Each structure stands twice: as structure tokens, then as C-alpha cells.
Amino acid sequence: MIPVLTREQSRALDQLAMSEGVPGLVLMENAGRGAAEHVASRALPTAKVVVVCGPGNNGGDGLVLARHLLLMGRGVSVFLAADPTSLRGDALENYHALLGQGQAVVSGTSDGFIDSLTDEVAPLSRADVIVDALFGTGLDRPIAGRHARVLDVLSRGPARRVALDLPSGMDANTGQPLGAALPASETLTFACPKPGLLTPAGVELAGPFVVVDIGIAPGLIARLGYDAEAPEWEDVATWVTPRTASLHKHSAGHVLVVVGGAGTRGAALLAARGALRAGAGLVTLVSDAEGARALEPRVLEEMIVTLDAADPLASLDVALTRASSVVIGPGLGTTADARRTAQHIGLRAPCPVVLDADALTAFAGRLGELRAAAGPRILTPHAGELARLLGVTSKGIEADRFGSVKRAAEESGATVLLKGAHTLVATPGGRTRVNSTGNPALATAGSGDVLAGVVAALSIGLAPAEAALAATCLHGLSGDTWAAAHGDRGMLAREIADGLPDAIAALATRRRLLPG
Numbered sequence: 001m002i003p004v005l006t007r008e009q010s011r012a013l014d015q016l017a018m019s020e021g022v023p024g025l026v027l028m029e030n031a032g033r034g035a036a037e038h039v040a041s042r043a044l045p046t047a048k049v050v051v052v053c054g055p056g057n058n059g060g061d062g063l064v065l066a067r068h069l070l071l072m073g074r075g076v077s078v079f080l081a082a083d084p085t086s087l088r089g090d091a092l093e094n095y096h097a098l099l100g101q102g103q104a105v106v107s108g109t110s111d112g113f114i115d116s117l118t119d120e121v122a123p124l125s126r127a128d129v130i131v132d133a134l135f136g137t138g139l140d141r142p143i144a145g146r147h148a149r150v151l152d153v154l155s156r157g158p159a160r161r162v163a164l165d166l167p168s169g170m171d172a173n174t175g176q177p178l179g180a181a182l183p184a185s186e187t188l189t190f191a192c193p194k195p196g197l198l199t200p201a202g203v204e205l206a207g208p209f210v211v212v213d214i215g216i217a218p219g220l221i222a223r224l225g226y227d228a229e230a231p232e233w234e235d236v237a238t239w240v241t242p243r244t245a246s247l248h249k250h251s252a253g254h255v256l257v258v259v260g261g262a263g264t265r266g267a268a269l270l271a272a273r274g275a276l277r278a279g280a281g282l283v284t285l286v287s288d289a290e291g292a293r294a295l296e297p298r299v300l301e302e303m304i305v306t307l308d309a310a311d312p313l314a315s316l317d318v319a320l321t322r323a324s325s326v327v328i329g330p331g332l333g334t335t336a337d338a339r340r341t342a343q344h345i346g347l348r349a350p351c352p353v354v355l356d357a358d359a360l361t362a363f364a365g366r367l368g369e370l371r372a373a374a375g376p377r378i379l380t381p382h383a384g385e386l387a388r389l390l391g392v393t394s395k396g397i398e399a400d401r402f403g404s405v406k407r408a409a410e411e412s413g414a415t416v417l418l419k420g421a422h423t424l425v426a427t428p429g430g431r432t433r434v435n436s437t438g439n440p441a442l443a444t445a446g447s448g449d450v451l452a453g454v455v456a457a458l459s460i461g462l463a464p465a466e467a468a469l470a471a472t473c474l475h476g477l478s479g480d481t482w483a484a485a486h487g488d489r490g491m492l493a494r495e496i497a498d499g500l501p502d503a504i505a506a507l508a509t510r511r512r513l514l515p516g
Contacts (some may be wrong), residue, residue, distance in 0.1 A: 001213075001235055003355065004228035004434060007172040009332050013191065013224050016217045028090045029216050032064020034212040035188045036162055039065065039129060039143075040072055042186075043160075048075045051176060053136035054147075054168070055082035060091030061164050061190070062133020067098045072110055077127075079216035080107035080144065081150050099313070101110050109146050118153050127159040132182055136165035136173045136195055151182040156459045158500050163187040166194060167205045174400050175202025175417045177397065183207070185338050186305075190214050191275060192221065196229060198422040198434045218307070228432040236473050237507040239466045240458070243279075252281025253324035253460030257302075257453065258316075259287035259339065264331030265294060267357070270446040270493050271330045272302050274453025277500040278471065280460070283453075288312070312337075313344050322343070325352040325456040329359030329380075330423060330449040343369075352376040352459040352467075357385070363400040364388040371413035376464045379408065380417045380452055402432055415464035417455070421446060425468045429452045433469050437476025441483040446493025477503035483493025 005013060018024050027364040039049065041390050051066040059080065066078045078098065082111050084107050087095050098105065106116050121127045132154065135143065144299065151168060158479065161184045166172055169181025173194035187206040189197060193216050196202040203444035237516050243252075255275040259268040265287075272283045284303040285295055293304040308315040320326070332338045342362035346355055357362070363370060367389050368379050369510060381389060385395040386408060390397075397404045397418075405418040409426040418424040454475055459467035478499030 001229040001231055001433075002199065002227045003192050004195055004230055005221075005226055006053060006195055007140065008300065009224060009226055010172070010191070010194065013216060013454070014225055015220060016220055018218065022215065024438055025090045025093060027216070028094065029064055029189045030214040031164075032094070033063045033068050035131075035162075036065040036068035036072070038210060038212065039131065039162055040069060040074060043138035046075070046418065047076070047501075048126060049129045049131060050077045050079070050127045051131040052079045052081060052117065052150065053135060055080075055086050055091070056138065056140070057091055057136070058133050058136030058165055059087075060094050061074060061136070062131055063091065063094040063098050065131060065164070066103060066135065067094070067101055070098075070101055070103050073441050076103065076159050077120055078103060078105045079113075079120070080105050080112070081109060081147065082107065086513040091362070096370055102175060113136050114146070114149055114153060117150065117306055121154060121159060123159055126156065129360060130154055130159045130161045132161055132163040132168050134168040134182075137174070138167075139169070139178060143169045143181070144179050149204060151180045161360070161408045163206065165190050166196065170196050170202060170205050171403070172196045175199035175205065176399055177201075177205065179203055186210070188212050191216055192452070193230065198230070198436070199398075199401050199420040201398065203421045215331050226431070228434060229468060230436055231473065233507055236470050239462055239470045239506060240474070240504055249281030252279060253349040253457065254282040254284065254322060254458045255280040255453065255460070256319060256323040257283060257285050257330075257391045257456075258328040258332065258345065259291045259295065260284050260331035260338065262294070264288070264333065267449045269295070269302075269329030270299060270449040270497065271327045271356075271453035271456070273497040274450035274500070275327065275457040276301055276453075277497040278320060278454040279456035279475070279504075280457040284319065284323075293297045295435070310339035314343070316341070316344065316388070317348075318350070320403070322348050323349070323351050325354070325458045327354045327356065327452050327456045329354075330452055332358035334358050334361055346370060346377065347373050350375045352378065354378045354447065354452050354456045354459065356380045360385045361388060365391065367408065367412045371412070378417060378455055378459060378464050378468050379412065379414050380419065380448065380455060380468075382409075382419045382448070386416075386418055394468035406432055415468050417468045419451070423472045423476075425465055425472065427465045430465065433465065435469060435472040435476060437473050438479050439483045440488045441478075441486070442479040442496065443478065444491050444493055447475075447496060450497045453497070464490075474500055474503045477506055481506070484508065
């Protein structure tokens with residue numbers, strides 16, 4: 001697992017490393033040198049690089065980067081958006097070191113400074129790369145005034161923008177902009193990923209990111225402690241292991257999928273397909289008589305159980321005795337009968353239950369009731385559904401995805417999978433885990449239904465958190481494989497399901513699930 005550190009934990013890690021004898025000057029040198037090597041590897045030798053530094057340690061990282069690019073013979077222009085007399089500590093040392101190499105540094109915060117910067121980065125000056133070293137992880141207040149004007153200047157023109165640690169203006173913990181913010185083409189983050197980089201808002205601001213090693217031993221990070229982590233292929237491969245020769249369909253597990261009303265039954269079929277493609281030995285669709293008649297011509301591998309109209313919940317309980325796991329919610333509907341069914345299964349089924357879509361709405365305002373459920377529960381909301389569960393707005397969820405998913409897990413006692421770019425999986429009292437597979441091609445009708453089925457299939461043999469994270473990873477890998485061949489749109493949900501066996505096999509390729 002790759003640790004994910006908050007703003008506060010990142011500061012504490014630096015302090016811990018320094019208390020253990022690693023000078024801050026060494027950490028800054030490692031950060032700037034590593035970033036310089038990456039920038040040089042991605043830019044032509046003749047590329048013009050403009051480095052814009054702030055007054056703090058992020059600016060110090062930029063000064064080190066500029067010095068190393070200069071020593072490589074690269075063309076570098078350096079701007080310091082501060083009075084040099086305001087520099088302190090390691091940043092000041094590196095300012096003098098850069099001057100000592102003969103590099104000019106244009107500094108100040110006046111209109112004249114901004115005019116000089118504009119002349120340097122405007123399209124006609126042909127700046128190829130702009131390095132944003134203004135404000136990094138430590139930023140905790142909105143950017144405004146002259147600094148906002150500097151970000152506006154840097155946002156102009158066609159140059160590739162590379163952010164050091166974080167794009168200036170991004171909140172490290174949430175990914176939200178703090179006042180003005182400078183979108184990056186790429187971000188080079190130091191030591192560990194930050195939560196903000198692993199959110200939909202952060203993806204938009206930061207672009208793809210690479211983790212730059214700054215020389216802090218993993219043991220120190222473990223001593224520090226952290227609240228979130230991202231899996232690598234080894235982790236997922238440990239959970240989704242090869243099967244034994246003696247396995248048969250019953251020991252592979254039986255997934256029950258509860259079917260909704262007319263017009264939405266396709267969602268249940270997609271969940272069933274996801275479960276089968278993820279390795280369930282049997283899948284049974286549970287429906288009323290009308291639904292069973294409609295489904296009969298459409299199924300091949302799945303079985304169908306028809307509920308007794310006189311006492312549907314009693315017949316549902318009979319079906320549950322044969323189930324290894326249950327999916328309820330895709331296409332279920334929000335009628336009174338649908339709510340009763342969702343609450344009945346959600347509270348009484350003894351096996352793992354995946355609550356998705358409409359089944360989640362049945363527990364809006366009563367999330368805490370799930371703490372008394374008869375078996376493990378996995379909730380798979382998107383931001384809107386989680387907002388209804390917690391009684392807040394979707395905007396509020398997106399403003400703090402990590403905090404929101406953790407709150408839902410604690411209140412429900414369940415595993416909660418919050419869908420979106422970098423899906424989050426939280427458990428009560430545990431670390432939040434972050435998936436990094438997937439791409440925009442997965443934004444297609446039925447994608448979440450397939451995911452619910454995959455989670456249910458994997459929950460038969462795995463703990464709920466591992467099942468949820470492995471399912472999300474495989475779902476994303478299926479989409480990544482499809483996108484590599486076809487592009488970022490046009491994928492059908494059933495194609496996600498059909499790509500799952502190859503995604504499972506791909507775990508053996510030792511592919512990294514995070515960059516850097």
C-alpha cells in the first residue's frame with residue numbers, strides 16, 4: 001500500500017525526518033533534484049523553462065530545480081514572487097546557491113514584476129515549460145491579490161505547466177481550489193500522494209501526478225501513521241488469487257440479484273453479468289411474476305426465482321437461505337414496496353449485501369440502523385446518494401470526499417465505497433483506501449450496476465473492504481484496457497463486465513496502479 005498523507009501529516013513527516021537527523025536542506029535538495037530530472041526527461045534540450053517560486057519551502061524546491069536544470073545546460077528563467085529579504089532557512093540558502101551559479105532571479109511583487117513575468121510567459125516569448133513552485137502542500141488560506149494575478153499570468157499561453165508538490169491554490173486535503181488556483185498539466189508531488197490529488201476536483205487541477213522520492217525511509221512514514229492509502233498490484237493480486245482445481249460452481253458462490261420494476265430491469269441484468277464475469281458460480285435474479293416473465297427471454301446463464309405475491313418477503317427469505325451474497329438497488333425503484341424490500345434485506349440477510357442506487361435511498365435518514373444488520377454490508381453510493389444518506393448536499397460531499405466517506409462508514413458500521421474519479425473505500429476505524437484505475441470511458445449508463453455485481457461476487461471470499469477495493473480496481477482496469485484500444489468514450493456497461501476476466505489475469509503483469 002502507498003501511504004496518502006494530509007497537509008498536517010506531510011508537515012509532521014518532515015519534522016520527524018529532521019528530528020531523526022535528516023537535514024531539511026537535504027530534503028529540499030532531493031525534492032528539487034528529483035523534480036528537475038523529471039522535467040528534463042520530458043522536455044527537449046532546447047526547451048525554455050520558466051520557474052516561478054514563492055517565498056516558502058515550495059519556492060525553495062523550485063530554486064533547487066532551477067539550479068539543477070542550469071547545471072544540465074538547460075535554458076532557465078527564474079522568478080521569485082517575493083522580496084528576497086523575506087526568504088528564510090533552507091529557501092534562503094538555495095536562493096544564494098542559485099545566484100552563486102550565475103543565474104539571474106527576477107524578484108518582487110509589484111506591477112513591474114508582474115509585467116516582467118507576463119513578457120516571459122506570453123505566447124510570443126515561446127516559454128515551453130512553466131514550473132509552478134509558488135504554494136505547495138502547506139497552503140491553508142485562499143490566494144488573492146497580487147499572487148492571484150501571478151497565477152492568472154501563468155495560466156495564459158500554450159506552455160506545459162508542471163506543479164511542484166501541488167498546483168498552487170489547491171487544498172491538499174480536499175482537492176478544492178483555495179481562491180485562485182493554477183491548473184497544471186502535470187504534478188510532481190513529494191514523498192507521498194496527498195488526498196486532494198485523489199479527488200475529482202484534484203484530478204482537474206493537478207492533471208496526472210508522479211511521486212518524487214525525497215529520501216524519507218518508509219519506516220518513518222509508518223511511525224508517523226496515516227489515515228489513507230492506495231493499493232498496488234501486489235495488494236489486489238493477494239486478494240484475487242488463482243483458484244484450486246477442485247472448485248465447483250457452488251463453492252464459487254451464489255449471488256442473488258433483486259430485480260426492480262418495468263423499465264429498469266436491465267440494471268439488474270448488468271449487475272448479474274458483472275457478478276458472473278467476476279467469478280460467481282451462480283447468479284439468481286429474484287423478481288415478481290411480471291418481472292420473471294419479462295426476464296425469461298433475456299437470460300441464459302442466470303436463474304430466476306419468482307416471489308410469492310401473497311407474501312413476497314417470506315419467499316424472499318427462502319431465497320436468501322441459498323445465497324452467498326446479495327445485490328439490491330440497481331433498478332429497484334423507490335416505491336413503498338421497494339423500500340420495504342431494501343430495508344428487509346439490508347437489515348435481515350445474514351450474508352454480505354451490496355446496497356446500491358435505490359436501496360441506498362431506502363436508508364436515507366436512517367443510516368445508523370445498518371449497524372444492527374445481520375451480516376456485512378457494503379454501500380456503493382455516488383456523491384448524490386451519499387449526500388442523501390448523510391443529509392447534506394452533493395457539493396458538500398465533493399468538498400470533502402475523504403471526510404464524508406469516513407463519516408458514512410462510522411455511522412453505518414458498514415464498508416462504504418464512494419464512486420467517482422479515484423473511488424474511495426472506507427471502513428469503521430480503518431484507513432480509507434483509494435483506487436487509481438479507471439478513466440472517463442467508464443462514465444456510461446450501467447457502469448455502477450456492473451460494479452455492484454462485481455463487489456457482490458468478490459465479497460463471497462473476501463472481507464468487505466478488500467472485496468470493494470478489488471472490485472473497483474478490476475472494474476477500472478477493464479475500462480483502461482478498453483480505452484487503450486478505443487479511446488475515452490463509447491464503452492458499454494456490458495463491455496466493462498466482459499473485460500473483467502482479462503483484468504483479473506492482468507494482475508499477474510505487475511502493473512503499478514499509481515504513477516511514480
